[in-house]
Amino acid sequence: MKLENDTRISEFLLLGFSEKPELQPLLFGLFLSMYLITVFGNLLIILAVSSDSHLHTPMYFFLANLSFVDICFTSTTIPKMLVNIKTQRKVITYDSCITQIYFFILFIGLDNFLLTVMAYDRFVAICHPLHYTVIMNPRLCVLLVLVSWIMSALHSLLENLMVLRLSFCTVLEIPHFFCELDQIIQLACSDTFLNNMVMYFATVLLVGGPLAWILYSYSKIISSIRGISSAQGKYKAFSTCASHLSVVSLFYCTGLGVYLSSAAPQSSHASAVASVMYTVVTPMLNPFIYSLRNKEIMGALHVFFRGKP
Template sequence: VKSGNFSATTEFLLLGLSEDPQLQPLLFCLFLSMYLVSVFGNLLIILAIVYDSHLHTPMYFFLSNLSFVDICLTSTTIPKMLVNIETQSKSISYTGCLTQICFVLTFAGLENGILVMMAFDRFVAICHPLRYKAIMNPKLCRLLVLLSFLISVLDALLHTLMALRLSFCTDLEIPHFFCELAHVLKLACSDILINNILVYLVTSLLGVVPLSGIIISYTQIVSSVLKIPSAGGKYKAFSICGSHLIVVSLFYGTGFGVYLSSAATHSSRKSAIVSVMYTVVTPMMNPFIYSLRNKDMMGALRKLISRISASH
């Protein structure tokens, strides 16, 4: 179906997580505090890694990139939601909506890629420790991040450009706090078969393949760790991987939860609440998971905070 009237669509309405006016101040305070914790927490992680030369290793290079992506992911969705609550407006422009879709897909895809790289880094460190420095050299690390970025951008542009050709009906209400691709596609009047095929195909490729890579890496890691004779050595190896496993479980568990809930239930509001987990809660939790479970990270953060307080 050719879309002839999409230019008439000037804005969408974001209904948010609740339409109850009494809940709006509470939602505003909750999301503002979550956003601030997420931004400052991840910023502290980046600064601690930059300023501590002991942390200039592949593992922390990927962690600093993960923190940067988390700041970008939350900044793509929450500020607009906060502005809408404050101004008691629900509108987002057509261009703004498609831009938001593009950025959310880019940063979610990049987070996905970095989590795979971190799993590969742990696999090389534990299964091939003598060859670790030769394999995980700075050039390869930068190349992996760049490759992941390019794949994420291409994926996001593909979906966004495919959404551009759609025409929309008069009902332009999105039961969500940001423009999520699945919700926007449901509002289209034109044929969305190709869009849906692309979504399922790309989600399968960019979701299942990386997750399979992580599972294979950890299967190898567990079999290598079990061969370590000392209990202390086993504990150290598992504690190194523990933080990453928690973050992977949070990200993939909630990510797949969104797709399963939107496929199984007709309640769009429920899938919006699940989306809060991977777009807001996971980026906010990552700094705590990686710093509280890591002595080197805690030491670097203490040094950074004492340096900042000394300069003041």
């Protein structure tokens, strides 16, 4: 029987993780807790950086922006999932799905670019310390963040426009907890060759390019650290990069895990579970990675809440 195309569909169904009623309260409590930890932890980073003038440096300026983006990133998907679990409804309207795709791509792109900018900041600080304040001036810092926003917004807009040209079949079930771009493209009845080409090209250019720069930066950083004579100097130089390197590894490794799981056959459920790592777990862990061993962040928070150093 021929499937009927419908370019004016009104809604999709988000299948989520499990249809078992007994698991719904557990899933709701788990994801609500993770979401609140993510929002609260990243807000503390922003609060610490904005309240302490000693933290008004390029490194912490980029960190505050990353924390803001992580809050927005998780807020794009988790609240809708929580509502669906609570109401036992899996429906998401077509317009909401398109909007979710736009903001999801926007904020994950910003995460990618900001991590790259932060790698450049560490590269200049360690490899060109005498010129650091000249190179990483406030104007350049703002420009780097602005360019990151513009590039992410344009890429997200392009992907959305490519989705809007698609027509869909009567089967509109998304085996995921949010409107993931690849899953939406797979549901289309119209030709998706151009969509796939744009998606793959953007991935190579906008993910592969920044990743290559991060790897290059750290190769130079490691080379510079090896040239430091004292062990204490080596430790101090590496400690300034350790948190960022941990977050970069977590971000790209979880993203690679999602890609590999989605490429495997019969992997829809596995892909949804893997997606939790970079959509929920990574933004939740970032504040802990950046703050627990950072005396400046902890000191700023202590001063803010206690009112004294």
